[in-house]
Amino acid sequence: MEATHAQDHGHGHPTGLMRWITTTNHKDIGTLYLWFAFIMLLAGGCLALLIRAELFQPGMQVVTPEFFNQLTTLHGLIMVFGAIMPAMVGFANWQVPMMIGAPDMAFPRMNNWSFWLLPVAAIMLVSSFFVPGGASAGGWTMYPPLFLQGGISNDMTIFAVHILGISSIMGAINIVTTILNMRAPGMTMMKMPLFVWTWLITAYLLIAVMPVLAGTVTMLLTDRHFGTNFFNAAGGGDPVMFQHIFWFFGHPEVYIMILPAFGIVSQVIPAFARKPLFGYASMVYATGSIAILSFIVWAHHMFTTGMPTSAQLFFMYATMLIAVPTGVKVFNWVATMWRGSMTFETPMLFAIGFVCLFTIGGFTGLVLAITPVDIQLQDTYYVVAHFHYVLVSGSLYAIFAGVYFWLPKWTGRMYDEKLGKLHFWLSTIFFNILFFPMHFLGLAGMPRRIPDYALQFADFNALATIGAFGFGLSQLILLVVVLKCIKSGAKAADHTWEGADSLEWTHLSSPPPYHSFVTPPVVK
Amino acid sequence: MEQAPRKTSFLQAARAVFWSFFGVRKRTDYDSDAVKLTLGQVIAAGLIGAALFVGVLLGVVYLVTHLAAK
Amino acid sequence: MADAQQQNSTVLKKLIIVTVLMFGFGFLLVPFYKKICEVTGISKDKIAVSNTQMDPARWVSIEFDANVGKNLPWKFEPLTAHLRVHPGEFKQVMYRVVNTTNRTMVGQAIPSYGPARAGSFFQKIECFCFTQQTLKPGEEKIMPVQFVVQNDLPKDVHTITLSYTFYEQVKADAS
Ligand code: HEM
Ligand SMILES: [Cu+2]
Numbered sequence: 001m002e003a004t005h006a007q008d009h010g011h012g013h014p015t016g017l018m019r020w021i022t023t024t025n026h027k028d029i030g031t032l033y034l035w036f037a038f039i040m041l042l043a044g045g046c047l048a049l050l051i052r053a054e055l056f057q058p059g060m061q062v063v064t065p066e067f068f069n070q071l072t073t074l075h076g077l078i079m080v081f082g083a084i085m086p087a088m089v090g091f092a093n094w095q096v097p098m099m100i101g102a103p104d105m106a107f108p109r110m111n112n113w114s115f116w117l118l119p120v121a122a123i124m125l126v127s128s129f130f131v132p133g134g135a136s137a138g139g140w141t142m143y144p145p146l147f148l149q150g151g152i153s154n155d156m157t158i159f160a161v162h163i164l165g166i167s168s169i170m171g172a173i174n175i176v177t178t179i180l181n182m183r184a185p186g187m188t189m190m191k192m193p194l195f196v197w198t199w200l201i202t203a204y205l206l207i208a209v210m211p212v213l214a215g216t217v218t219m220l221l222t223d224r225h226f227g228t229n230f231f232n233a234a235g236g237g238d239p240v241m242f243q244h245i246f247w248f249f250g251h252p253e254v255y256i257m258i259l260p261a262f263g264i265v266s267q268v269i270p271a272f273a274r275k276p277l278f279g280y281a282s283m284v285y286a287t288g289s290i291a292i293l294s295f296i297v298w299a300h301h302m303f304t305t306g307m308p309t310s311a312q313l314f315f316m317y318a319t320m321l322i323a324v325p326t327g328v329k330v331f332n333w334v335a336t337m338w339r340g341s342m343t344f345e346t347p348m349l350f351a352i353g354f355v356c357l358f359t360i361g362g363f364t365g366l367v368l369a370i371t372p373v374d375i376q377l378q379d380t381y382y383v384v385a386h387f388h389y390v391l392v393s394g395s396l397y398a399i400f401a402g403v404y405f406w407l408p409k410w411t412g413r414m415y416d417e418k419l420g421k422l423h424f425w426l427s428t429i430f431f432n433i434l435f436f437p438m439h440f441l442g443l444a445g446m447p448r449r450i451p452d453y454a455l456q457f458a459d460f461n462a463l464a465t466i467g468a469f470g471f472g473l474s475q476l477i478l479l480v481v482v483l484k485c486i487k488s489g490a491k492a493a494d495h496t497w498e499g500a501d502s503l504e505w506t507h508l509s510s511p512p513p514y515h516s517f518v519t520p521p522v523v524k
Numbered sequence: 525m526e527q528a529p530r531k532t533s534f535l536q537a538a539r540a541v542f543w544s545f546f547g548v549r550k551r552t553d554y555d556s557d558a559v560k561l562t563l564g565q566v567i568a569a570g571l572i573g574a575a576l577f578v579g580v581l582l583g584v585v586y587l588v589t590h591l592a593a594k
Numbered sequence: 595m596a597d598a599q600q601q602n603s604t605v606l607k608k609l610i611i612v613t614v615l616m617f618g619f620g621f622l623l624v625p626f627y628k629k630i631c632e633v634t635g636i637s638k639d640k641i642a643v644s645n646t647q648m649d650p651a652r653w654v655s656i657e658f659d660a661n662v663g664k665n666l667p668w669k670f671e672p673l674t675a676h677l678r679v680h681p682g683e684f685k686q687v688m689y690r691v692v693n694t695t696n697r698t699m700v701g702q703a704i705p706s707y708g709p710a711r712a713g714s715f716f717q718k719i720e721c722f723c724f725t726q727q728t729l730k731p732g733e734e735k736i737m738p739v740q741f742v743v744q745n746d747l748p749k750d751v752h753t754i755t756l757s758y759t760f761y762e763q764v765k766a767d768a769s
Binding site for chain 2: 285288289292293295296309310313314317318321
């Protein structure tokens with residue numbers, strides 16, 4: 001730190017709170033993003049626990065049906081836009097400049113803005129619980145006609161989505177520019193770590209679809225207040241069209257949430273298998289093709305809307321084929337581990353957990369892609385199980401893997417390995433207790449987003465609720481680990497994981513100086 | 525910056541895109557792609573590839589619904 | 595350094611253009627979607643339920659008339675004076691009413707038919723005469739009548755006159 005202050009050309013930094021509000025440093029902003037995501041994870045988690053508390057037994061015990069609908073809606077919105085996406089951007093902020101040997105992001109001031117928009121949107125979302133009529137209650141997908149009815153909270157949700165969209169777009173523009181223009185000499189595109197590649201492609205996806213989402217919710221807003229009839233059937237609009245436009249955004253969005261996760265796992269697994277990533281080139285190409293193909297499968301979310309058979313067949317085939325490059329990635333991770341000299345520190349545990357459990361989610365996705373099957377399973381707990389296997393044991397596990405992996409680099413201190421392992425094992429056991437029974441519930445016909453259910457579903461629901469509280473409480477271990485690491489962790493080596501070979505490990509100290517790579521490193 | 529965009533066969537771009545849809549590409553091929561292909565070429569080939577992909581799928585759908593109608 | 599910033603802002607500009615284009619593309623999906631439905635005929639089987647009740651061989655003339663009661667100084671007129679319809683065909687016409695006084699008044703329109711026996715074959719689906727109308731001083735209202743002339747209208751009726759008369763409703767009367 002001392003050495004770097006000398007490079008600061010003498011001008012001082014604000015300290016305390018002002019440092020964080022005014023910061024344009026990619027490391028500070030990365031930290032802000034990650035803490036914000038963690039707080040949102042806990043907030044969204046509390047909503048989920050209320051949901052599960054109500055579903056512990058049949059009948060109504062804890063909340064009213066109206067409030068239950070608000071809980072499911074806000075849980076989805078907060079987790080998608082408040083937890084997973086900001087966490088991924090947090091990683092990009094910390095890691096992209098260090099991995100490509102850049103001093104900072106391309107537009108530091110814009111970077112500050114894109115973060116500070118997030119709390120504004122979050123406050124708007126959370127406070128909508130307290131306005132007359134309560135929060136939005138039509139599901140995170142905001143389908144009309146429900147979303148055209150309802151109170152002021154729907155407008156708050158629309159504005160929050162606008163703000164979150166602007167924030168994501170600014171973040172994405174920053175990331176693309178940084179990666180394209182600010183690589184160190186010798187850091188050619190094909191030498192970039194896979195995490196950088198996945199984020200480059202994700203950022204392009206964001207720039208392509210976030211504006212479409214913004215347009216869609218703008219149409220909702222004008223339908224609500226300015227007399228347009230895009231989706232209002234009574235005025236000649238078409239509510240099904242909303243679903244088409246929403247999912248045109250929505251399916252690429254799920255890849256926005258998983259591609260950076262692929263990137264993190266592709267950094268972690270080679271480091272702990274002590275082998276280079278198997279099929280680096282395939283991984284890059286597979287990521288690219290997943291991104292392109294993700295634009296032509298959206299209607300697999302709409303098989304029950306009365307599409308003509310030919311359209312159903314098209315989207316069924318397209319969806320099944322897009323699973324091929326995803327499958328190739330799984331094979332590549334397994335091949336990377338094959339005959340590696342593996343050790344199982346916490347990041348590797350989460351990465352392996354990712355590979356195993358994400359694959360289950362991929363398979364249930366394939367099941368849902370079969371149109372006649374999906375017509376049975378649409379809007380049941382089977383779908384809930386599917387997307388939690390890909391999002392929780394997929395994206396979230398990758399985030400955990402990344403946090404444990406880079407925490408020593410970021411803080412300069414080791415985390416408590418015992419506690420980390422405990423966090424992994426408790427999470428994994430309770431995660432499966434929570435979500436695996438949902439497959440059975442869905443197959444037996446239990447619809448999603450209902451506060452009460454028929455008696456025959458009682459046992460699996462009780463089990464799931466137990467899993468939920470176990471899983472939720474286990475996440476507090478992460479908080480303890482991180483705080484303990486920051487406060488009193490043992491000094492971490494600069495090259496903490498000897499199998500890791502990207503620039504932040506080989507060229508920078510732990511913690512890295514506040515301004516790293518002020519003079520760019522020369523790669524090979 | 526580092527690679528002067530060199531004129532190259534459209535075939536290589538097409539081949540790169542085909543393999544990428546499958547998700548597999550040999551390291552050596554990839555390295556030569558990276559040297560020979562420009563970003564614009566890959567994007568163009570990617571979009572054409574995606575259009576072809578859609579076309580083939582539509583053809584299959586047509587065949588399936590057509591045969592089923594008999 | 596200045597060169598690098600130059601490059602960055604070039605990329606920035608390009609990406610902002612893409613963003614704006616994609617925002618527009620979201621709206622473009624609306625006509626695009628409607629066109630696809632039209633071309634492929636997807637929505638036809640839903641919307642084009644033809645009116646099997648209609649008798650296209652037969653025409654009936656409808657004349658619209660408007661009067662006000664003698665204590666009600668309102669202006670009242672049909673926006674369409676005359677219409678030719680098929681029996682069984684669904685139609686809508688508008689009436690305009692203006693309160694020319696400087697006090698708030700309540701009125702109710704009473705329909706009548708010529709010939710009177712046509713009344714039972716003239717089916718009003720929606721009509722401003724179903725409810726009382728309150729008009730503030732100088733207020734103007736455009737009000738709909740939606741109707742169907744029934745198929746079993748006697749063969750010798752070729753013209754129906756629909757006539758409304760507005761009467762003032764005195765408030766707090768015991769009706
Ligand atoms: C192997 C690839 C995948 C396939 C074939 C697939 C297929 C599907 C299908 C067919 C549905 C619709 C189910 C229904 O509503 O009836 C669905 C829903 C969903 N998928 Fe996937 N999926 C895949 C991967 C993913 C990934 C990687 C993610 C996110 C990280 C994801 C997130 C979701 C979400 C959030 C929903 C539910 C949206 C909602 O209705 O609220 N999927 N998936
Ligand atoms: Cu999807």
